[in-house]
Amino acid sequence: MSTFDDPFDADRDLKRAGCACGQHRSAAEHEHAALALRCEPAGSEEKRYEGVVASAVVRAMFPRDAARRAFLKSVGASTALAAISQFFPIKAATEAFADSGTPEKKDLKVGFIPITCATPIIMAAPLGFYSKYGLNVEVVKTAGWAVIRDKTMNKEYDAAHMLAPMPIAITLGLGANAVPFTVPAIENINGQGITLAMKHKDKRDPKDWKGMKFAIPFDYSMHNYLLRYYLAEHGIDPDTDVQLRSVPPPEMVANLRADNIDGFLAPDNICQRAIYDGVGFMHILSKEIWDGHPCCSFAASREFITQSPNSFAALTRAIVDATAYASKAENRKQIAEAIAPANYINAPVTVLEQVLTGTYADGLGGVKTDAKRVDFDPFPWQSFAVWMMTQMKRWGQIKGDVDYKAVAEQVYLATDTAKVMREMGLAPPSTAYKSFAVMGKTFDPTKPDDYLAGFKIRKSS
């Protein structure tokens, strides 16, 4: 548990120098915890805020930590709390802190695509996360990625569910006018899969896939980069050996049934839906390519942030809070039921439950269990953005040089989100860059060009 919950513990160090989030005694301990990448929310919202406020008060009273410890040791923590509460209204301050900054705009519109990646954005409406932060958000279902992009750029939507690479592409002006966009939170990690038509159930080696047709949801998607990566690692050139088509998710199952495509790397509930209808089977989950990969993001234009900073902050809090809630396995069944109706995802509850709980039919007669099939972690790692740009360059979407670090820092708001998470009593990681492995190959975010040079199969430029 966080020190925020108990600033009256004499053995604890309140100074921020210990670690970035203040939850751990030392930076090393924080690093260790950060490896797990989990956000452990405190028991309740009020407790969390109370902790933040109380520690701020105690810190102000005892600028020197040694003095605080001596004081607590001599009078005891509970007496100290009671004493401080008498002349400083911790309860009232906590309430004031919780609704810091009235939103400039309360009625907001947030667009989403009906897939389980949007779970935090969608569930925040029926489960009341938006209203908890004083917002009246209408979540609007949208027909496709290009439409959601245009409607967000038109300001019809204040913020939207986008594929993680889209805000980078929009900011760089790829496939759209260059408009500065930002990602305050990642929606989901993992949660995609490669689904193949039933007739290919004996063709499990990608080396035999030459000449096949695959569907991906959008050009600027993790799906596109992951499928290309996977194929290339198996010696298949995705540009010349197979056909990749951009197909909106609802059409994917229909096309698979009609034999127009051989398979797809698609967002979930679509993969599971193909299995549910007996049309396809799960070849691999996307987490087998890269465990912990980001997929979708919560995106807003920079203009919205400057115009309505408090609304934006409240939205970010609501999303981070909802994401933390969704990351807990015991809440997943309830979430599946909340987002299944026609107003939201519009899919059978069984399908959503299989996706969210990770106990699923694989389409070949087996039942598999993988609790991390889809997971939720809001922190927008800037190294994710750098990786996406290496792939954009690899496949010819970015021509020429790109300042990886500058773009990543401009679009992925790791610092701001870490601040919000800290204020909420959550534990953000202390750095915005981390290394990870994609199919066994380690990615070092400080050397993107070396990483890129290591690929044999890439679009010749």
Place this chain on the structure above:
Amino acid sequence: MTFSLRFRAAIVSLVLFAAFLGIWHLATRSTAAVANMTPEYAKLMGLTATAGKSAMPGPFDVGAKLWEHLKRPFYDNGPNDKGLGIQLGYSIARVGLGYLLAVLVAIPLGFLIGMSPLISKALDPFIQVLKPISPLAWMPLALYTIKDSSISAIFVIFICSVWPMLLNTAFGVAAVRKEWINVARTLEVGTIRRAFTVILPAAAPTILTGMRISIGIAWLVIVAAEMLVGGTGIGYFVWNEWNNLSITNVIIAILLIGIVGMLLDQVLARFARMVTFPE
């Protein structure tokens, strides 16, 4: 004993309909062949996979679902789930607005084109190029430039329904009998009065035919436009149900789209009859 033609036609229609339903029912019956699966696996799968249920719904499924929709056509479960009555209302309102704009532009412009052979010749290439463009092709351009999805949908209806009216009006005006115009001229009727008292009534049947074609096109366009921009309308309903692979609901929507289209056409046909005159 002989029956009237109308009665016999009705009998044939009914027989055809019954035959259609029968074939549909037979074609969508469950197939017996079902793969072996363990109960816990079967629990996670849909009926298509477990019970061999056809992916196509039968007439009874559609009928039951249709009754469910008809029982409560105006429910509102939030921004993305509204009753069919509300959805149709949105669509008709959009079509009405776009169509009205098209009428306001096409008829005066058509008059001008019809009265002046020079303008007619000069504008002809543009009209010929713009006429066959699909609504789906206009949509991205409209969204990008107008920057508002509901106005974009109305614009697309406007741009697609304006051409038949324009061409028919121009043709009708140009084809008014020369004798009638000459008579008007000898009686020294002014240009404006001539346009309203001689040309307009004479060209009215042709203009109404153009309007009738246009309303059909506008109704065709709305479904495509709403599937793309989403939010509300019968086109959005089709897309939303397609998303859920609910073919039953898609069939119901198709049926309703057909019925509303027919009603719109009938209204215009009635207007057309009102302005027709015997030669």
